[in-house]
Amino acid sequence: MKTLKSLLYIVGLPVILLVLWYLATAFGEKNFFVPTPALLAETFVETWTWDRMTTDVFPSLVRLFWGILGSIVIGMVGGLLIGSVRWLRALLEPTMEFFRAIPPTVLIPVLMLLIGIGDDMKVAVIIAGAVWPILLNTIEGVRAMDEVLSDTTHTYGIKGFNRVRYLILPSAMPQIMAGIRQSLSIALILMVISEMFAASSGLGFTIVQFQRSFAIPEMWSGIVLLGIIGVLLSFVFQLVERVVLRWYHGLREIENAA
Amino acid sequence: MTDQTPTGAPGPRGPHASEDPRRETEIERLHRLEAAARPDQRRGDTRRHVDAATVAALDIPTRPDPAAPPTSVAQSGATGSRTSSGPGRARRRARRGWGTRLLGVAGLLGFLLTWELLSRTGVVNPTYLPPASAAIADLFRNFGLAAFWEAVGDTMLQWFLGMVIAVTAATVLGFIIGSSTxxxxxxxxxxEFLRPVPSVALIPLAVLLYGVSIQSALLLIVYASFWQVLIQVLYGVADVDNVAMNTARSYGLGPLARLRYVIFPTTLPYLMTGVRLAAAVALILAITAQLIIGTPGLGAEIAKAQSGGSYVAMYALILATGMLGVLINIVMRVIERRVLSWHSSVRTEVVK
Known part of the structure; x- marks a missing residue:
């Protein structure tokens, strides 16, 4: 009974929206721009065959993966370094603020000039945009370290790698994860945009191609696929976050319950 | 009172308090020390050490905090400034402030110098990466051109309209949804399903529906910023303190008064965080729409400069978008601090 109720809560609104969509498109006047749900589902299955998956979708996802990995590594290493050295932070902070404020998509033309139109450029674009939230959040997380804990580790003579591993990383981790979460959506956006701007394959390219040839249901199916990728990405992230920050969520629960 | 209590001695602290008068004064002193140390502790990292008593008592959030760090007020629980207070602290801040500023300027100059040298020495092809001085000179020439300001105006108009629509819709919906389980x-x-859908997936749709008119940029901007604000408002409404809510109820505050005096003040820091995040996202989407779709604005100018091969102009325009972004950030922070000036940094972490 309880599971049934929570299932109803989960599917209730989506089902209502789908029915509304169906009613609006099937019985209202014919709308050229919006297909019926049935047509869309049919097109989706027809369009995104295994062939197309391997030529367009998987290469995009591989670029996305390298881009995200690159930003996480660069952002965390750089952030730990800059966050722990005060003068370095003071030296770089305004410059970093400026770079973060530049909308990452305008870097696409620049990197296209400097690196050319290839996979490298797309990965570079993703890193150039997605690294900032991770970097700045790591710096902030390192700065916000608990002073008592910091003094305690000093007193116990915990230094070097151990200090990073057991003090700095755990205390900065909640902030770092918040940064990674922001970065994921930026990375996905940049993947699509870089392919729309200059590419001959990939998800973004294919969708724009559909739009230019007025293949409306196909275009919608591409939008849906992008949405699914976005949802999956955030789902995977939540799983990872739950494992990495298990201790932190437990702590907050206790605080909130008190 | 137990029999162990010596007669005549008042025992306000329970059975053991007056066992030994020396011990009692000791405890008294400890309490005083603790009380004296407390205000300073509050400025430290409260995120992990929020004790229920202070949150429930609600004595902190009503006190203005002039020493609040210049970062987001809602997040400053995580900025962990030093614990000492008073004029010494102010002096130290000022001194560090000047040093920090000088270093920051040095960093910026160093960056520009690196850029200049990379181009001048030919490490990177100077056609594709013109020297920084050329780009900056072009930027200053732009400041005198009406076309440049028109592009800036178009960009800002789209940004502003998108923000107004998104924030209004998200706030209203957030309060309605948040206040009912x-x-x-x-x-x-x-x-949770619609939020991670990347807004740029809507670009083809926007092009089909609206072409290069301003609506297609608005569609993207509103879609992207709406979720930022909505999620924060939902977090904020969920964060309302139970004790405060029950107190308000037992004092006979009606639903509207509770919304105004309990829910709204709790949610405001979250809302402001959402607005600040949305402001940055909205600018990104405005420029992106201009770049890809071709709605009028700075992004379209960049695309034109790039395809026309005038790379100096392109770099100048990119610098301009960066400055616009910095400006929006600063303005949003100032607004946030103004609006939340009554709020001290006790709220637990906001960004999730």
Whole structure:
């Protein structure tokens, strides 16, 4: 009974929206721009065959993966370094603020000039945009370290790698994860945009191609696929976050319950 | 009172307090020390050490905090400034402030110098990476051109309209959904599904529906910023303190008064965080729409400069978008500090 109720809560609104969509498109006047749900589902299955998956979708996802990995590594290493050295932070902070404020998509033309139109450029674009939230959040997380804990580790003579591993990383981790979460959506956006701007394959390219040839249901199916990728990405992230920050969520629960 | 209590001695602290008068004064002193140390501790990292008593008592949030760090007020629980207070602290801040500023300027100059040298020495092809001085000179020439300001105006107009629509819709919906458990559970799956959908997926749709007119940029901007604000408002409404809410109820505050005096003040820091995040996202989407779709604005100028091969102009325009971004950030922070000046940094972490 309880599971049934929570299932109803989960599917209730989506089902209502789908029915509304169906009613609006099937019985209202014919709308050229919006297909019926049935047509869309049919097109989706027809369009995104295994062939197309391997030529367009998987290469995009591989670029996305390298881009995200690159930003996480660069952002965390750089952030730990800059966050722990005060003068370095003071030296770089305004410059970093400026770079973060530049909308990452305008870097696409620049990197296209400097690196050319290839996979490298797309990965570079993703890193150039997605690294900032991770970097700045790591710096902030390192700065916000608990002073008592910091003094305690000093007193116990915990230094070097151990200090990073057991003090700095755990205390900065909640902030770092918040940064990674922001970065994921930026990375996905940049993947699509870089392919729309200059590419001959990939998800973004294919969708724009559909739009230019007025293949409306196909275009919608591409939008849906992008949405699914976005949802999956955030789902995977939540799983990872739950494992990495298990201790932190437990702590907050206790605080909130008190 | 137990028999162990010596007669005549008042025992306000319970059975053991007056066992030994020396011990009592000791405890008294400890309490005083603790009380004296407390205000300073509050400025430290409260995120992990929020004790229920202070949150429930609600004595902190009503006190203005002039020493609040210049970062987001709602997040400053995580900025962990030093614990000492008073004029010494102010002096130290000022001194560090000047040093920091000088170093920051040095960093910026160093960056520009690196850029200049990379181009001048030919490490990177100077056609594709013109020297920084050329780009900056072009930027200053732009400041005198009407076309440049028109592009800036178009960009800002799209940004502003998109923000107004998104923030209004998200705030209203957020308060409605957030204040009912049923609605929150009912909409949760839909929100969690729609939120991660990248807004740029809507670009083809926007092009089909609106072409290069301003609406296609607005569609993207509103879609992207709406979720930022909505999620923060939902977090904020969920964060309302139970004790405060029950107190308000037992004092006979009606639903509207509770919304105004309990829910709204709790949510405001979250809302402001959402607005600040949305402001940055909205600018990104405005420029992106201009770059890809060709709605009028700075992004379209960049695309034109790039395809026309005038790379100096392109770099100048990119610098301009960066400055616009910095400006929006600063303005949003100032607004946030103004609006939340009554709020001290006790709220637990906001960004999730």
């Amino acid at each position: 049923f609605l929150r559970r009912f909409t949760n799956s839909t929100i």
